[in-house]
Amino acid sequence: MNYHIFTLFPEMIEQGLNTSIIGKAIEKELIRLNLINIRDYANNKHNKVDDYPYGGGAGMLMQPEPIYSAYKAVVHQHKETYVNKKPRMVYLTPQGKTFNQEMAEEFAKESSLMFLCGHYEGVDERVLEEVVTDYVSIGDYVLTGGELAVMVMIDAISRLIPGVLSNKESTEYESFQDGLLEYPHYTRPYEFLGKTVPDVLLSGHHAHINKWRKEQSLLRTCERRPDLIEKASLSEDEKKFLKK
Ligand code: SAM
Secondary structure (H helix, E strand, O other): OEEEEEEOOHHHHHHHHOOHHHHHHHHOOOOEEEEEEHHHHOOOOOOOOEEOOOOOOOOOEEOHHHHHHHHHHHHHHOOOOOOOOOOOEEEEEEEEEEOOHHHHHHHOOOOEEEEEEOEOOOEOHHHHHHHOOEEEEOOOOOOOEOHHHHHHHHHHHHOOOOOOOOHHHOOOOOOOOOOOOOOOOOOOOOEEOOEEOOHHHHOOOHHHHHHHHHHHHHHHHHHHOHHHHHHOOOOHHHHHHHHO
């Protein structure tokens, strides 16, 4: 997977992503980060990339030309990839569709993705209309810039790419995969602060363990995210269990 990230703060993303599992995936070249500093495409001697909004109001806006020049340069450098295909460019914005696991799975099918990180009050609308294909938010709150948001997206997408997670870290059963939250986990020691591990997990009986986990998953989702239960396609037995 090739990620092309247009940002004013490439060092923030480089430091944030070059550790742990994603850092290893970069080392193994399962994913490639191409960090493009938009400021390198400013065409004035002070490398200025922002200006006051027309119509007045607080804050500054990112100007369209440096972003467009940076975008054109990357498209040109990778022209074999984009010869018959418009680049898929995600603009991170609180005004976008809220990112979720289903979207991560869909993005993970691509072989290359572009991301535009806004800053200040945002970005001139005209360049967004020209280059953006997807408007994505990471939640209903406002960040100072798109850099943390792109790191969230890249982390969630990359761990779905084959080879990025080892078997130990597999995505086999996780929250959201079947529309429910995952069951609780326990490891050694057997007793901690007077609390012991549920007996069924020591029974060695896989059918019983799976049944217990499914029930815990249902109960947890009901308690913490009732909105997910409403959308999940539950079997008759599962519905009966929840009614008890
Ligand atoms: N004025 C904009 C608005 O009200 O929609 C908010 C601008 S915000 C201060 C600056 C930048 O941070 C945005 O351009 C966007 O790239 C990023 N950002 C802020 N909140 C975000 C969120 N919830 N999800 C994704 N990106 C976000």
